[in-house]
Amino acid sequence: MGSIEVHALRGLSCNIERGEMVAIMGPSGSGKSTLMNILGCLDQPTSGDYDLDGEPVSGLGDDSLAEVRNRKIGFVFQSYNLLPRTSALTNVELPMLYSNRPNRRKRAMEALERVGLADRAKHKPSELSGGEQQRVAIARALVNNPSIILADEPTGNLDTRTSGQIMGILQNLNKEGITVILVTHERDIAQYTQRILHVRDGLLEREETVPKDVAGKRASI
Amino acid sequence: MNLIQTVVVALRSLQANKLRSALTILGVVIGVASVVALMSMGRGFQAFVNAQIESLGTNLLFVRPGATQQQGVSAVQGSAATLTLEDAVALTDPAVVPAVALISPQISTFGQVVGGGRNVRTQILGVTPEYQYIRTLALAYGEFISERDMQSRARSLVLGSTVAKSLFPEMDPIGQQVRVNNQPFRVTGVLEAKGGTGFANLDDLVLAPLSTVQARLFRQQTARGFQNVQVINIQAISDNHVQQAKEQIASVLRVSHNIIGDDDFTITSQQDLLQAFTQVTQAFTIFLAAIAGISLLVGGIGIMNIMLVSVTERTREIGIRKAVGAKRRDVLLQFLAESITLSVAGGAIGLALGWGASLGLSQIQIQGQPLRTLVSPDIVVIAVAVAAAVGLFFGIYPAARAARLNPIEALRYE
Numbered sequence: 305m306g307s308i309e310v311h312a313l314r315g316l317s318c319n320i321e322r323g324e325m326v327a328i329m330g331p332s333g334s335g336k337s338t339l340m341n342i343l344g345c346l347d348q349p350t351s352g353d354y355d356l357d358g359e360p361v362s363g364l365g366d367d368s369l370a371e372v373r374n375r376k377i378g379f380v381f382q383s384y385n386l387l388p389r390t391s392a393l394t395n396v397e398l399p400m401l402y403s404n405r406p407n408r409r410k411r412a413m414e415a416l417e418r419v420g421l422a423d424r425a426k427h428k429p430s431e432l433s434g435g436e437q438q439r440v441a442i443a444r445a446l447v448n449n450p451s452i453i454l455a456d457e458p459t460g461n462l463d464t465r466t467s468g469q470i471m472g473i474l475q476n477l478n479k480e481g482i483t484v485i486l487v488t489h490e491r492d493i494a495q496y497t498q499r500i501l502h503v504r505d506g507l508l509e510r511e512e513t514v515p516k517d518v519a520g521k522r523a524s525i
Numbered sequence: 526m527n528l529i530q531t532v533v534v535a536l537r538s539l540q541a542n543k544l545r546s547a548l549t550i551l552g553v554v555i556g557v558a559s560v561v562a563l564m565s566m567g568r569g570f571q572a573f574v575n576a577q578i579e580s581l582g583t584n585l586l587f588v589r590p591g592a593t594q595q596q597g598v599s600a601v602q603g604s605a606a607t608l609t610l611e612d613a614v615a616l617t618d619p620a621v622v623p624a625v626a627l628i629s630p631q632i633s634t635f636g637q638v639v640g641g642g643r644n645v646r647t648q649i650l651g652v653t654p655e656y657q658y659i660r661t662l663a664l665a666y667g668e669f670i671s672e673r674d675m676q677s678r679a680r681s682l683v684l685g686s687t688v689a690k691s692l693f694p695e696m697d698p699i700g701q702q703v704r705v706n707n708q709p710f711r712v713t714g715v716l717e718a719k720g721g722t723g724f725a726n727l728d729d730l731v732l733a734p735l736s737t738v739q740a741r742l743f744r745q746q747t748a749r750g751f752q753n754v755q756v757i758n759i760q761a762i763s764d765n766h767v768q769q770a771k772e773q774i775a776s777v778l779r780v781s782h783n784i785i786g787d788d789d790f791t792i793t794s795q796q797d798l799l800q801a802f803t804q805v806t807q808a809f810t811i812f813l814a815a816i817a818g819i820s821l822l823v824g825g826i827g828i829m830n831i832m833l834v835s836v837t838e839r840t841r842e843i844g845i846r847k848a849v850g851a852k853r854r855d856v857l858l859q860f861l862a863e864s865i866t867l868s869v870a871g872g873a874i875g876l877a878l879g880w881g882a883s884l885g886l887s888q889i890q891i892q893g894q895p896l897r898t899l900v901s902p903d904i905v906v907i908a909v910a911v912a913a914a915v916g917l918f919f920g921i922y923p924a925a926r927a928a929r930l931n932p933i934e935a936l937r938y939e
Contacts, residue, residue, distance in 0.1 A: 345850065346933050366626020367852045385845050385936065389541050401530055402850040444849065 307368055312338035313349070313506040320485065322357075325478040327486040327494035330503035337456070339503060341488050344377055344454045345369045357451055374403050377480075378445025380474075382457035384437040386388040386429040392416065394439045399448045415443040419473055432470070435466035442473055452483045473498040531855075537864035538839075539790055546867060549831040552824025553871030553915060554878065557908050559817035561879025564904045566886065567810025569897035574806055578799045584626075585659065585795040586771060588612075588757040588778070593789060602888045607789045610739075610752040612778060616759065621777055624770035626762040630735060630754040634743045638704035638731055640692045640712070648730040649705060651738025652758075659760045660727065667699045667714030674713075676733045676788040678741075682710040683732040686718035705731065706743050759903075767794045771798050818911075824871065825915040832923035844935025845926050857928040864920025865913055872912025876905060 318327050321414075330336040341347035342354055345361055348369075354361045361372060378399075386395045396412040405411065416422050420440040429437050438458060445453050455474060459467035475496060478484045486497055494500045495514050502507040502509040539546045563636050591608040613630035615623055628866070632651045637644055656662070657669045662835050665686065682703055689712075698712045710733065719727045733742075739752055761770040771792050778790055843856055883898040890896070 341933055344848075346936075367854070370850050370852045372846060373848060379848050381936070385841070385848075387842055387845060390537075399847070399849040400854055401534075402846075402852070405529065448850075 306425060306444055311506055316506060318501060318507050318508055322483055323481055325484040325497040327488055327497040327500045328503060329489060329494050334503045335506040336503045343485060348395055357409045373435055376451045377470055378450040378453040380441050380445050380453060380455040380458045382460040384441045386437055386440055387496040388429055389427050391428055396443045396459055398444060398445050403448060419443045435461050435469060440519050446477060452485060454485050455488045487513050529861045531858050532852050533626060535866050539863060539866060549828055550867050552827035553868050553912055554875040555822040557872045557875025557912050558879035559820055560814055561876055561904055561908050562811035562882040563817045564810055565883035565898040567813045568899040571806035571844045572899050574802050575799060575899045577616050582793060583795050584761040584767055586759040588774060588790055588792050590735040590790055608754050610754055613754060613757050615777055615781055616774060621860045622773040624766040624773055625759055627655045627659050627760040629653045629659050631758060632738055632743055636706040638703060638705050640701055640750055641696060643692050645688055646690050649742060650730055650734040650739045651730050652732055653735050659758050662715040665715045665717040669714055670734050673792035678736045679734055679735060680710045683714040683716060684712055684833060685728045685730045687728040688731055704721035706742055727903050743909050751759055765795055772925060809818030809912045813833030821891060821915060825919040826866055828864055828916060829919035829923060832920055836923050836927040840935045840938040843930050844932050847932035848936060854930040857924045860927045861920045868912045868916025870888040872909050890934060
């Protein structure tokens with residue numbers, strides 16, 4: 305018995321422009337999570353290159369990757385991943401704790417305002433609804449002014465109406481210039497973006513451009 | 526992340542688990558408390574012994590003869606009969622020994638003291654009048670040995686308080702006839718009780734003029750036919766002149782004894798004695814602290830155990846922190862801060878408890894003597910520093926484990 309090397313991704317090559325909103329779709333086991341981890345600088349490709357903001361990221365050490373994540377990437381997870389027993393405000397402050405930025409409280413408050421949760425700042429995650437928790441997570445993701453927001457199934461645990469709200473917020477952030485990359489297996493959700501990358505068996509199967517009117521109509525809900 | 530933020534984060538997460546945090550530090554609390562209590566006992570004993578020695582005067586020196594040698598085997602210190610009355614007389618000259626204030630040669634023997642229809646066996650000390658000042662003896666009744674008693678070899682006797690109490694429990698002992706080893710004496714004074722000083726009991730003895738004891742009770746002469754003395758008690762003019770006095774006495778004795786090689790006498794000062802006892806009591810204190818230290822070790826392992834559980838439980842939290850940009854160092858410091866906070870808090874509480882315990886112990890009486898304890902500043906420093914070191918030592922492994930976690934796996938952890 306030995307460990308078997310699995311190639312979750314093989315020869316996948318893609319280009320995501322600054323300011324784009326892209327969805328990555330694919331069935332489970334297709335390698336989309338691995339792609340997501342590499343894009344989020346949580347993992348390094350065994351071979352191949354990843355350039356972020358024009359700078360090569362592959363080959364950086366753990367701590368340098370942590371710094372890149374801190375400055376350039378905001379994560380939104382399916383299960384929100386907020387610190388329990390900690391107020392929304394403190395949760396949003398968390399990334400700034402590791403970048404030594406001044407005015408943490410004020411900036412965290414501004415981020416909460418951007419997702420419309422200023423009045424819930426003192427509430428703990430257990431006192432918030434799923435949609436509200438995900439909005440706190442989005443506030444946390446954007447508080448350090450990242451280049452990219454990576455959302456991994458952000459609406460997976462939410463009902464349709466709340467999903468629409470969350471996607472609306474992500475679309476607005478994209479309009480303000482932040483690149484948004486979304487991983488989902490729901491076509492409805494993917495259609496909030498401008499471009500869909502279909503991944504299968506570790507390969508980019510096909511690209512699909514979402515018609516402007518479809519994406520636009522969704523945003524107005 | 527700066528230090529203050531690290532500590533704030535650590536405090537927050539400890540606060541979230543109040544009961545567990547409290548139970549975790551219990552081991553350190555008990556460990557530090559017992560270290561403090563036991564060390565305070567050791568220090569108390571040390572202070573007590575030092576006070577006893579110092580109460581006799583730290584400017585005292587004792588000249589004793591060297592050891593006899595038989596076929597190269599040394600006997601006990603002071604067994605040789607090489608010190609004479611003439612030596613003592615030579616040391617009274619302020620021109621050669623300016624650092625010496627008072628001199629009192631002494632000889633001692635044991636004997637049966639009979640008086641008032643009772644008898645006791647006790648130490649008989651032959652001394653000169655200066656002995657009273659060197660040993661700061663106070664008289665309860667009567668007078669001490671006088672210069673005239675010395676010259677006339679008077680059969681006068683000063684009783685220690687214990688001896689006076691046993692022979693004459695209901696009678697004024699002054700003027701009473703007493704027989705010492707069948708020689709008649711008259712009681713001229715009774716010493717005030719000094720209390721047991723442990724190793725030099727000045728209550729259970731009788732004092733007589735040195736000349737009388739030499740003539741009637743204890744005939745011992747040196748090989749050259751001089752009057753032998755066993756100890757020459759000397760008082761230096763001040764605490765700071767002890768070393769000088771020692772050198773001056775040695776040079777006088779070396780000349781009069783024609784010594785080229787090894788001295789046939791030894792000079793010990795009360796300060797030497799103090800030093801020797803300090804060493805002993807220090808070793809005793811360290812021994813007590815080491816025993817108590819074992820419980821501190823157990824407390825440290827308790828902290829490590831809980832920190833490991835905590836790291837496993839908070840794997841997801843670690844994953845989140847790493848995802849948003851925490852470096853290894855940040856995670857390491859966060860968990861170290863937690864374990865050190867735990868152990869220092871335990872140390873502080875343990876210090877307070879141990880201090881309380883030491884105050885409680887000092888209320889206990891053993892055979893009429895209070896159990897002395899002393900919480901000295903160094904105990905406080907040691908207790909807190911050791912507690913912090915325990916937290917650091919036993920916190921490093923769990924913290925390093927947390928810092929090494931892979932963020933992807935940590936985020937996936939259920």
